[in-house]
Amino acid sequence: MKKFDVIIVGAGPGGLFAGYKLAGKLSVAIFDMGRDIDKRKCPSDLSQSFCQKCKPCNITYGVGGAGGLSDGKLNYPIPEFPSSFTVGGDLLGLVDTEYLLKKMEEVDEIFLKHGAPDEVYGTDMEKVNEFLRKANSAGIEFVPLKQRHVGSDELPKVIKSIEKYLKDNGVKIYTRKTVVDINPKEKVITLKNGEKYAYDYLIIGVGRGGSEWLEKWVKQYNIAVSEKAKFIDVGVRVEVPASIMDEITSVIYDPKLRVLTKRHDDYVRTFCTCPRGWVIREDYGDFCLVNGHSKAKEKTNNTNFALLGHYEFTEPFEEPNEWGRDLARITTKLGGGNPIVQRLRDLRLGRRSTERRIANNRLVQPTLKTAIPGDISLAYPGRVIDDIIDALEALDKVIPGVADDSTLLYAPEIKFYSLRLKVNSEMETSIPNVYAIGDGAGVSRGIVGAAVTGLIAAESILRKAKKSS
Ligand SMILES: Cc1cc2nc3c(=O)[nH]c(=O)nc-3n(C[C@H](O)[C@H](O)[C@H](O)COP(=O)(O)OP(=O)(O)OC[C@H]3O[C@@H](n4cnc5c(N)ncnc54)[C@H](O)[C@@H]3O)c2cc1C
Structure with missing residues (x-):
């Protein structure tokens, strides 16, 4: 059976950014049930009732994840406005502000390096404060954020560039491979076609599209959950x-x-x-x-x-x-x-x-x-x-x-809302060396948040791997 130091399930932003951090340092494989980014096309003619053309749906599944064909709005908090940290998940409940901001900067740098636009919205503070005043006077809460907009026409190119970086640095990316079981005792994953792969460390980043499967897996192996979706x-x-x-x-x-x-x-x-x-x-x-x-x-x-x-x-x-x-x-x-x-x-x-x-x-x-x-x-x-x-x-x-x-x-x-897995500040679950990141684990709700959790898990794995070597 083939073995990797790290197996990542899901090539969404969470999985890709975890892979990014690990690339060239450990042997890494990413498995995704969807297609490669350049094969993810949504049929433009959706005139038939109920589109069943792509299985799995290219909008939600594949390299780049649920955000792969999306608008690519990258949301970043503004520290002066504490409520801005509540957008895209509640990561402050897990890590401290300074570390979180550092990881967000890292995510932004990677996006910029791979083609995200320079323009940042939400930085004209005079206009932002004017809108804040207007909204608050009408009894409406407004949450200022810094935002970059990649655009659904440009995002696939950015993802392709990230994917190329991963491959050039030795990360194996397997598409159309659905993981149906993870056996944490044997440290083995099983694919739908019966193939098995072994790992030392595992990162689960299956997104919302994989959350139904994740819920069943969590029950089957008695993985600790911090909150059921309420x-x-x-x-x-x-x-x-x-x-x-x-x-x-x-x-x-x-x-x-x-x-x-x-x-x-x-x-x-x-x-x-x-x-x-x-x-x-x-x-x-x-x-x-x-x-x-x-x-x-x-x-x-x-x-x-x-x-x-x-x-x-x-x-x-x-x-x-x-x-x-x-x-x-x-x-x-x-x-x-x-x-x-x-x-x-x-x-x-x-x-x-x-x-x-x-x-x-x-x-x-x-x-x-x-x-x-x-x-x-x-x-x-x-x-x-x-x-x-x-x-x-x-x-x-x-x-x-x-x-x-x-x-x-x-x-x-x-x-x-996905159920929220119990993870520590390094995104490690109740099972040692098994990490859960991104939207599927309920720890993020957006591209940047998911990517940040991927980086955090990868950093933890690198620390552990260094200690044990
Ligand atoms: C149309 C759309 C537009 C969006 N626009 C924005 C936006 O502008 N800004 C923003 O911040 N967020 C946006 N989002 C949300 C954003 O895409 C998600 O928050 C983000 O992608 C979550 O990342 P993730 O890595 O946790 O999971 P996902 O991106 O969902 O990736 C999970 C991956 O796991 C794979 N997978 C699932 N189960 C299995 C399995 N059993 N075996 C193998 N692979 C599996 C899936 O194929 C998928 O590729 C949008 C979402 C959609 C659907």
């Missing part, structure tokens, strides 16, 4: 004319705004703004979700962002992800296997959008052509619908026009 974020993707958001998005690419809603006092946030971008769909077997992306060069006349309510489940029902999957399934069903799009006017009036109503919506036409005009309120609970309307009306005070009748809403837009 939360879920459910909402819509909002699409508006870019002109109403240009002023803010030219300063802060992806403004993070947080609202407590009028009727239910629920926490609703904006997320993943895609200025002059596209709304897209992602397929997850028996349901689809919507998302967004924007390119560095090509632009549309629309801007979209996610608007997500945060819901907690305690007892007796403790399966928020199941609830979310049910909502996604019913919404997808109502859309005939597609996402639903609805004008805000129709949602307010309690009626479905139709093709004619959407066609008449002159200010903004959907960029996701395969979304079916329908009624989101037939799929989502009333409380979620109230929250969406209340949050848009609150946001209208800082982004005038966002709650206009013409605003388009797409569903299902749902962000699932």
Whole structure:
């Protein structure tokens, strides 16, 4: 059986950055169930109901991970604004601020070295503070961040360059290889095709796409979990004319705004703004979700962002992800296997959008052509619908026009939380030499956070390997 010093499961940002740190120092293999970055193409013609063209879905799986074909927004905290550390995961609960900032700088340097753009948003503090004042006066929390935008057209090139660096430095990258079992006692992984590989150190970075498998594995081997997923974020993707958001998005690419809603006092946030971008769909077997992306060069006349309510489940029902999957399934069903799009006017009036109503919506036409005009309120609970309307009306005070009748809403837009594995400050699980990083382990929620956890795990392995040699 072939043996490596380090096996990494998953070639997302977590896995790639762990590999980056280990490259040339130890023997490393990365296994990913998806395709190589240049083979990851999403069929542009998604006109058929329910895209099943790529298995696994090229948007979510493959070298570069879930972010591989994404917008590539790289979010970095600004120390003067402590809330900025809460974006992209709660890493401060695991490591101290100084170390975290150092690792983020390292991530940024690697991205820059491999082609990320020089431009940084969120650094014009006069304008940032002016927007902060405006948002706070309207009772809205605004989280300033430094952001780089790579663009979905450029990100694959950046990933390709990182991948080349890894290969040039001896890292083996195996694609279309699904890991079905990890036996921590024997220190062996098993692939779907039956092949087995041995390791000294293991890093699990399977992302959200691998979280269902990870949950089963954790139960099977009794791996310590620090928190079961108690939360879920459910909402819509909002699409508006870019002109109403240009002023803010030219300063802060992806403004993070947080609202407590009028009727239910629920926490609703904006997320993943895609200025002059596209709304897209992602397929997850028996349901689809919507998302967004924007390119560095090509632009549309629309801007979209996610608007997500945060819901907690305690007892007796403790399966928020199941609830979310049910909502996604019913919404997808109502859309005939597609996402639903609805004008805000129709949602307010309690009626479905139709093709004619959407066609008449002159200010903004959907960029996701395969979304079916329908009624989101037939799929989502009333409380979620109230929250969406209340949050848009609150946001209208800082982004005038966002709650206009013409605003388009797409569903299902749902962000699932993974269970959180118990890891120490080095990302090591309850099993010595087995590390868990990134979104799948519940320790990050974004490209930079996942990459940071990869670096931290790799540094720990290098320290241990040095001691034992
Ligand atoms: C459309 C889209 C847009 C996004 N845009 C942004 C953005 O602009 N900015 C941002 O910060 N974040 C964004 N995100 C989120 C970001 O992509 C993730 O937070 C990040 O990729 C998580 O990194 P990860 O390494 O933990 O996992 P992932 O990137 O999910 O990578 C995990 C990898 O593991 C592989 N895998 C899973 N299970 C197995 C298995 N059993 N065997 C082998 N391989 C397996 C998968 O194929 C995948 O490649 C976006 C996500 C999506 C889907």
